[in-house]
Amino acid sequence: MREHMYNLRRLEVLCELKHRGTLAAVAAAMSYSPSAVSQQLTLLESEVGASLLERDGRRVRLTPQAEILVAHTKTVLQQLDRARTEIAASLHERTGTLRVAAFQTAMLTLVPAVLTWLRAAHPGIRIEATQAEPDTALPALLARDLDLVVDETFPGHPHLTGEAELSHHVLREDLMRLAVRDTAVRSLPELARHPWVMEPLGTPARQWAESLCHAAGFEPDVAFESADMLVHARLATQGHAVAFLPDLLWADNAPDVPLLQPERVHRRTIWVTLRAASADHPLVRTVLSGLRHAAEQAEEAISRHLGNNNQ
Template sequence: MYNLRRLEVLRELKHRRTLAAVAAAMSYSPSAVSQQLTLLEKEVGAPLLERDGRRVRLTPQAEILVAHTDTVLQQLDRAQTEIAASLHELTGTLRVAAFQTAMLTLVPATLTWLRDAHPGVRVEVTQAEPDTGLPALLAREVDFVLDETFPGHTQPTRATELSHHVLLQEPMRLAVRDTAVNSLPELARHPWVMEPVATPARQWTVSLCHAAGFEPDVAFESADMLVHARLAAQGHAVAFLPDLVWFDRAPDVALLAPESTHRRTIRATVRTASADHPLVRTVLAGLRRAAEETEAAVRRNLGNAIR
């Protein structure tokens, strides 16, 4: 009988690729990770790892084990869902990862509703961008992720293992202090503030600038949309800002009406095997309520700021 915890270590190694990364993710020491894998090899009776430069790669036998481990873990998710559905009282803990603007807007409103409607539910939330939140979901470090996608720039994931639920399709508006500017090509000579390199938001924005015929001058880099808004309002940079930035105040910078493709999609993502879990369904319902309320507040705050 194979030890499930050791199988999970092997599975983590497949996705994280280094023993140090597995150790950090699973709160082991690197030597403990090596020991677990050595014991698993003895259980299996075949080599599981091969050297690949400074890294290791899985043998064909290890790949077989990982595939079956995924199946076992999905079955355990389904078992948890069935047990939770059989109980009369909704209780338990759901671990959520959410990107920044969702943490500011959708998450607090959802927590307020849950506190009143379902006091037995505990939600633990970590701020994380999609490029770390989605891998954490697959690794079972969290149960629920709020992530964002942009046209043509989505995070690569193992699609069959995840279930996506759209909460908002939100305009991304150009924020400029120069009132003489009316279109993206006119911003070729302006400094920009953008999200970090390799994020979908950054890739999407740069691709739009390239399509408009210029290479953007990225003078400022931050994952914080409030920083973007502040720099734009002070005239230090131009930026694409999501409408959620204005959830609690009127804009203090001019916003250009976006083209139809200038939108981001905000999603709730869960493991497919957990999609029907009562806790997941309840938190998703709360998020949908929060999305509707936040959209209404944003519309009021935008007022006449768009030109």
């Protein structure tokens, strides 16, 4: 029996297909043409001696043999992550690039603070940051397009993606306060007949907010939908809608809309998520320290800005 050495790049193509689902998405992610991706997978099938793909309508799905190969490839890639970590730890200088994604309010407040901190303490570290919600950022982290993600979860909606491969670190508990122009309102049930602004359907934030309204005995009148918290704040400030607004939004400025004192369940958890095999990489640990520093600064600023606002 002739043994074949599997090509690591082709194995990575197969893993990308597992994460991204289509040849076109893999081609875009890896800067290949779709035909080149198909060719790489055909060559890998030849090396393996088994079919790796099956047609599923207009898409393709992995065969059981391909799933076995993907599982072992993930182990190899994790070992390479550990090797990079050990090499970086053996060097004295902290230099290099870290690719970061963060959801909107973290991108507005925490990321700039980290950049300022790094510029003073570790000027050799470059951050490439993009704004992305967890449902796209976490798969990109698993696919190695990113090195670190600042993400959020809501009660009843825990992390579900790649738990065995990812490491989650709590950054802060962020209260979600009700913003309502009508100062006579004192509790959530009183808002049954008010128009609301919420995040789009299907998002954890929307599901969480609607579940709270249902528990209070009413179906919210969602007149406005937006993924932009600044839009939520503007509509609430001008009295057009009621909104749940996160405390992190007030790290830089005091709110100009009354905020109801939240109940214990009115919160989200902000996390830093990274691949477990890279958790000890010096750049990752440094940026994680920077994010914790930024979160502490934000906490102090939020306390100042909300001091006289709560009803």
